[in-house]
């Protein structure tokens with residue numbers, strides 16, 4: 001019998017293999033901020049919730065958010081093997097080390113937590129922070145989520161990231177000396193982005209010492225600078241078919257072992273301005289799968 005080919009290296013299978021059970025993420029807003037918002041308007045697609053769920057400003061402590069997350073997931077799923085505490089909102093390494101220590105150490109109160117995931121920027125990882133994070137590798141699987149978004153310096157300027165590709169490569173060199181699972185965030189959906197750009201990006205990442213990639217769709221969120229550009233007609237969101245084609249091209253040229261943490265981005269409830277097709281996340285994921293199957297595309301097919 002012919003074995004069914006795996007289309008891409010998906011996160012849930014990877015975690016299941018790693019932990020021998022189903023593992024779920026709990027998203028945490030620890031109430032920090034971001035240097036890019038303090039020094040300016042922040043990234044063009046970011047709104048005042050710092051790409052997070054805004055729970056901290058609603059009065060929920062980190063401990064409460066973890067408890068609520070565990071309870072919610074337990075109601076939804078059976079046979080849960082553990083949880084990953086994901087510090088997502090804003091820049092989760094942008095605070096005095098004592099604050100980071102206090103925030104991250106809260107996970108020790110929950111025996112079901114098996115992993116710690118920290119979302120941050122390439123220009124915000126001091127030696128002190130790396131050393132603190134390294135302490136957690138003794139008892140937890142530690143994921144370091146680094147926002148790169150694009151390797152096009154002009155686009156980095158346009159989205160106002162406030163860092164360069166070199167900043168990313170430099171920090172990666174330092175971080176990869178540790179036992180972190182490094183996950184890179186990228187964006188698909190820039191105007192004029194084409195298959196050639198996807199191949200370049202996939203090859204760039206495949207040569208780096210990284211473990212995972214999270215793909216975001218460039219959507220227009222309410223109260224983001226991009227909303228103004230969209231209203232002025234300066235930004236036209238990518239079409240659904242084009243997005244699917246670009247994601248599949250990216251995967252086809254990406255190293256096989258890199259774990260895909262996400263294939264598209266979805267805005268928080270009530271925050272999406274455009275493109276409206278992105279609300280149908282399940283449909284987009286289904287179409288990506290169908291596109292790959294119909295064109296015999298799979299992750300890593302064109303890598304080396």
Ligand code: SF4
Nearest residue numbers: 034042043046050090
């Ligand atoms: S780095 Fe993150 S939190 Fe900071 S402005 Fe950009 S998207 Fe927002």
